Amino acid sequence: MSSITSGAPVSAAAPVASGATPSQVLPQPAERRSTTTDRQETPRRYLMCPPAHFEVSYAINPWMDPAAPVSRERALDQWHALRRVYEGLGHRVEVIDPVEGLPDMVFAANSGTVVGGRVLGARFRSAERADEAAHYRRWFEANGYADVTMPVHVNEAEGDLTWTGRLLLAGTGFRTELAAHAEAQEALGVPVVSLRLVDPRLYHLDTALFVLDDQGPDPLIAYYPPAFSPGSRQVLERLFPDAVIADDTDARCLGLNGVSDGRHVVLPLEATNLAARVALRGFDPVLVDVSELRKAGGGPKCCTMELRD
Template identity: 35%
Template sequence: MDRPFFLMTDPGCFDVSYRINPWMKPEVWGAEKAAAACAASTALREALEATGAHVETVGAVKGLPDLVFPANAAVVLDGKVLLARFRHPERQGEEPHFRAAFQRLKARGLVDEIVDLPEGLFHEGAGDAIWDADRRHFWCGYGPRSSQGALPAIRRTFGREIIPLELATDRFYHLDTCFCPLAGGKVLYYPPAFTAEARANIRAHVAEADRIEASDEEAAAFCVNAVNLGSRIIMARAPGSLREKLAAAGYALTEVDLAPFILSGGAAYCMTLRLDRRSVSAAQLHAAE
């Protein structure tokens, strides 16, 4: 497929009925929030499709509300799928449903290989392993959800360099909540979410001019949890300060009201899983022929 290809999940069974991160607020959930969630998911899908992307949808499953966050289901690169293993029991029921979804995609030729994580390790997919298309490596978060010991499995599976980044707080429990590589080599991130060593690792790999730091307000609005397609960034509603930063850096925003999903600690990136990423660009493949 020669256009961006994303996996999303039907939000029909989404709710906030338990608390496994500090953002989750079951006490404020209600029927009106469920209706708003369906509208928000549709708006996100339409924003992706407006860029020319193709979106496949996984069916909803009663009792698995966080199935709407397929970024956590797997790491995908070069047609290879490394399945996640969830740390919290509340999410472990998602694993067979996502496995079945990938098996269906494989049967259609849309992915090539499905790989299991070694036993005894936790890793929550692309939420903690973000491919940097400019630098051609993975940024790998660990700590609250994903095991540090899972990082070598990512390197072995995909044969690509990994840059480890330890997360410092349960508030930013996945890397995708606080770190977003952008086309052109810039990185949008929230420094307080990382340990001092992780911040040093970011500085070592990203020039100062390419680092865009999110404020407390911008990070709390889940704007770092964004989908980037070229110069277009699709994200939750952004504070004016972030709009100005990104416009100055040459990016255009599509904002979507994702408030119902932010009540569960997720936004645009969490709600999608990109399936067409390649470790070698089309230009490089052509040059090698």
């Protein structure tokens, strides 16, 4: 594996071998925005599911092609590497057992939203994934969560529900129903802002937007404006005037499907443009190879449900 030394240009990133420890992109201090203070990570707790039964046998999003070859072994290597990244950064990873016949169960983010110990489960739009919701619900109940609500309306959890630390951004347009946003507010007891997605490639909110810093008085996000309706763009501009703006190159590799702990930002290996932008804002990008998992439409965030107890 070729590593990226401190101060090396982000564009110099070499491919990270599957299963290897990804490189960090660390800009020189002079390259960082002068108004940026030192970023502070906060310990996180995640729920993940190994892709032991991973395959692409159906197509429920534009990234899936059942005719294309898929390597389960490579997907497992990439998943284990992602888990090691989180644990290496000091975060705790819980694991739910995979279930045969549910190849997309690896995408844990779609099966629950946890804020303040309250859990809102999932209700999938596609029949192929419907059974995942009950397995995750049982995990929550077996692990001490007393307040678990299962939605009536289609709700694909953190795929379309993003907690900023102050309010919940809720996506609709392709998967999660608008009525589910009101359900989320009632179940989780937090304010909800609805956003409409318009690009079929970016069918979940977590493919078009993610939170970089949820700890301060002013949350910081990164997003790709063309993924949203004109009105939703205006809402995002008003709420997050200092946001990091991604480009089409980032979107084409699901680069917005990232995970941040307030300092380290885990991104797909190919998202070098976005990595450069967040590095200039004082964050430390960590690039991971998720190319096999992306064949099913997933990236780092799709594989990662945050347990906010």
